Amino acid sequence: MSEDTHVITAEATDGVESSEPIVAADAAEEPADEATDAPRVSKREEALNNEGEIAADYLEELLDIADLDGDIDTFNEGGRAHVSIITDSDALVGKDGEVLDALQELARLAVMTETGHRSRLMLDVAGYRDRQRATLQDLAGDAIAEVQESGESVRLAPMNPYQRKIVHDAVAAAGLASESEGEEPNRRVVVLPKG
Structure with missing residues (x-):
């Protein structure tokens, strides 16, 4: 493993727990390309961009087949491709x-079929995951306040990873x-x- 590579083992955040190591390239930007003065994209960033494009193309085809309207946006955040x-x-x-989770798995399979590598791609539809994150952060805030007030542990309802x-x-x-x-x-x- 090179000096610019770190191995991180963590609980997966995508609905499937895994003990597989996740290898992420160092976040430092590559030097600028002298011909264009634009920063070169790291290999990791390039791979994430590719994952996003593959998933976006796959999902665009699904939308066309289902005759559903929707624009697709891709970006990278937290070492993952997001669509x-x-x-x-x-x-x-x-x-x-449930449908969103199934579509996310299908998009990940499309990426894996194309690249040969497991993807941690995250899919959001109609802002559902953003709303869910806000709700969960509020729930966590309530539990934190209760623990601080009572000094007792607080058990929350069952959740996915x-x-x-x-x-x-x-x-x-x-x-x-x-x-x-x-x-x-x-x-x-x-x-x-x-x-």
Whole structure:
């Protein structure tokens, strides 16, 4: 492994827990290309851009087949490719995000088929994941306040790994600790008092 590569092992945030190491290139920008004065894109950034483009093309075809309207936006954040379908319809979200989760897995499979590598791509439709993140951060805030007031642990409702990661991050940002307990699909976050 080169000096510019770090190995990070973490709970997956995408609905599937994994103990596979995630290898991410150093975030430092490449030097500018002298001919264009534009910064060169790192190989990791280029790979993420490629993942986003493959997923966007795949999803565009699905939208055409289903005769659904929607614009597709791609960006990279947090070492992942993100694809958003901007639409007024919740048809591609489904109950509790079930259709969205299925579309995300299909998009990841399309990327893996094309690149030969597992993708951690995140898909959002109609802002569903953004709304879900805000709701979970509010829930975490309530649990943090309760723990600080009572000095007792607070157990939250069962969540998938993606949801638990959002809560764990909010708890850590507040200076408290949390842990996951239980077995899937009933695994939950427990917010712990300082101690």
